[in-house]
Amino acid sequence: DAKTTQPNSMESNEEEPVHLPCNHSTISGTDYIHWYRQLPSQGPEYVIHGLTSNVNNRMASLAIAEDRKSSTLILHRATLRDAAVYYCILSPEYGNKLVFGAGTILRVKS
């Protein structure tokens, strides 16, 4: 399984944008990039995923580098409810196997 590298923790102010980085230099051509997050005392929840092009949904945006060796999850306006552990995960198209790392702990200050 291809590996991802994320910062252990990040801090943001409420109402400001947050850029969560992820490095995945050994990504293969068929690996999708997934982001999940886990709020305290809850199971993980899906945020967004992409293959090559940047993606937007109601929760966030995913910016993928042209060489696909890194990506950035963008929360456009952080709220206190966005405080969570964010996981960047690579997975091939079939098998739906998510291998979670330690993730990035995001703290949001009011």
Add this chain to the structure above:
Amino acid sequence: EAGVVQSPRYKIIEKKQPVAFWCNPISGHNTLYWYLQNLGQGPELLIRYENEEAVDDSQLPKDRFSAERLKGVDSTLKIQPAELGDSAVYLCASSLGFRTANEQFFGPGTRLTVL
């Protein structure tokens, strides 16, 4: 629509006792997963089912752990006998299929404490 349901939410047992966790996936989801999450770490896959068939159980410690999904809907994960190191959160998830683009929906988990 109801999400993934797990019970119990919390369980405290003494070592060497058996324990079972139950999961009811989202209706229509034929793929079901059991994960284990230790404190401060990300979830680790234990087993994945496609309908009734366990298609990936390589990480399931088969000497003490067992799982079943008899009718291809709800599932049970059992530990017998439990050890101190089994204290963790056990998460169940489901998805429409085995394509990675299929979002996995997680339940709230069962927090197991083994004394």
